[in-house]
Amino acid sequence: MAKRTQEELLEDLKKKADMLGIEYAPNIGFEKLKERVEEKLKETETVKEKHVDINKQVHDEMHKPILAKVTDLDPLYSGEPTILITVGNAFSKVGCIVKKGTEQIIPQAVIKSLRAKTMVIWEEQIHPVTKRPTGNRVAKTSKRFSIEVIDENPELK
Helix, strand or coil, X not given: CCCCCHHHXXXXXXXXXXXXXXXXXXXXXXXXXXXXXXXXXXXXXXXXXXXXXXXXXXXXXXXXXXXXXXXXXXXXXXXXXXXXXXXXXXXXXXXXXXXXXXXXXXXXHHHHHHHHCEEEEEEEEECCCCCCEEEEEEEEEEECEEEEEEECCCCCC
């Protein structure tokens, strides 16, 4: 195989610099351009490492185990013994079958999701002055689940 000339190597390096978005003068030397390309590649590796650390941190936070007891406050679903829930984002997914009324280990992301759920309750409207029922019903929102956190950092066996 024939050795490549300095001009051919410089042309290849310029193509690589163009792909990385590096600006350079048309008469730049091989060594100077090589330094800029290596510097840009080091920056890219650092950004990738930080991105992996953030992904791991988000994943660990979502999957953090918490010992809790969940009660369903919605009378329409009082006969169902469990809640099936899956929570996810761009970095991770977590799912859980929650048994109502029993203490169990539940991932933190599932607890946050259950806390965010609401339900509609219809209440009798009370007149503000006479304090008597008006005969109208008013829709109000309230929390769907009561969550009692027993231990934030349970020891897993």
